[in-house]
Amino acid sequence: MNWPTTIVVLLLAVRAGFAATPVKPDFNRDVRPILSENCFYCHGQDPNHRKADLRLDDRETALKLKAIVPGKPGESELVRRIFATDDDLMPPEKSHRTLTAAQKETLKHWVASGAEYQAHWAYQTPVRPAVPAVKNKPWARNDLDRFVLAKLEQEEFKPSPEADRATLIRRLSIDLVGLPPTPEEVDAFLADPRPDAYEQLVERLLASPHYGERLALPWLDAARYADSNGFQQDGDSFQWLWRDWLVRALNADVPFDQFSIEQLAGDLLPKATPEQKLATAFNRNHLLNGEGGAIAEEQRFVAMFDRVDTTATTWLGLTMACAQCHDHKYDPMTQRDYYGMMALF
Structure with a gap:
């Protein structure tokens, strides 16, 4: 018997078997982007x-207009x-959009499998799931570990080996303070005999003033912070x-909640x-174009x-800019909503 040839034939047969039973399309992952x-x-x-x-x-x-008949693509x-x-x-030629063969098959298979819709995850009310039971109980130290382990066991994977201390301190330091540990800090952690050495390291890093600097970076990005006003003059905005x-x-x-209130309206608090008034300077993180002069009323509206x-991007996770001119095409936001929110400013 020619064993190499036999193995290749068997592998091809197995692969063909998998191809014959395609996975049911997920609406949010596979279908919504196409539509x-x-x-x-x-x-x-x-x-x-x-x-x-x-x-x-x-x-x-x-379904009412028979555009989709669940289970009956024909x-x-x-x-x-x-x-x-x-x-x-469809889409028509004049739209300059064309579905690929794979996209067409995805839509067909989705209809054949029931044409289930899903709300976008961002608009689904969070539900606290039950903590899953796991087989390798000693490995899990907390509930988060149990969720991770449950999925690994479901896929028949084994957890990766625990990281050594040198790796742990580097990860923790970069994650929490944004800086790599010094050689002296690494040596001290490696030599720490306490059973809670890891927990003590976490507490020390959380107490570092650099922790706030590290945590501030994504918030500064969301708020569109800059040291200057931008454009051609690029003057100092004193936003530091x-x-x-x-x-x-x-x-x-x-x-x-206090963090949010003070940034949005700290100056209006009784x-x-x-410090509360200073927090409201969140609302001064905007560009200022003074080229050729600036009309005060126009600049006021540009700032609003x-x-x-x-504000919508930072707190709501929504892109409201589209609704400035028309009802939003994708997010559940109307033009009336936009100007209703602008009235607050």
């Missing part, structure tokens, strides 16, 4: 651009149109005062302290537009 890129402009939530009164972003409407108008070879083809407040607040572990966009 969003190619279909929602004409068949989405915006009534001003909607064609044939069809919404493919809404399952009830899509009876679904969506499937018929994307595979059409005449003027019925707010930046330093931010570092102090993070090092003091200010509760997030008997506001200088900037604040609406930045």
Whole structure:
């Protein structure tokens, strides 16, 4: 018997078996991106651009108009149109959008498997799951470990070996203070005989003033912080005062609700302290274009537009800028919502 040839044939047979049973498409991962890129402009939530009164972003409407017949791709108008070879083809040629063969098969398989929709994860109410039971109980030190281990055991994987101390201190130091440990700090941790040496290291790093500096970086990015006003003059904005407040607040572990209120409206609080007023300088993180002079009222509106966009991105995780001119095409935000929020500023 020719063993190499036999093995190759068996492997090909196994691979063919897997290919014959494709995985059920996940709506958010596999289907929504295709529909969003190619279909929602004409068949989405915006009534001003909607064609044939069809919404493919809404399952009830899509089913009512027979665009999608769950489990029956042959009876679904969506499937018929994307595979059409005449003027019925969707997306139409004039849209300059074309589905690949793989994308067409994904949509067809999705319809055949029931055409289940999913709300975007960002708009689903978080649900606290039960802590899973695990087989290798000694490995898990906390509930987070148990979630990780449960998935590993489900996939029949083994956990990676525990990192050595030199690796641990480097990871912790870079994660918590943004700096690599000094050689002396590494030596001290390696020689620490205490059973809670790891926990003590974490506490020391959390108590470091560099912790607030490290934690401030993503918030500074979200707030669109800069040391200057930008554009051609690029003058000093003195926003470093707010930046330093931010570092102090993070090092003091200010509760997030208080942290948010003081940045959005600290100056409006009863008997506001200088620190609370300074926190509100979050609202001064915007550009200033003085080229050729600046009209005060125009600049005021430019700043408010900037604040609406930045505040929504920072706290809501939404891109509201589109709704300045029209109802948002994808996020659940209308133009009325936009200007209602701008009125707060």
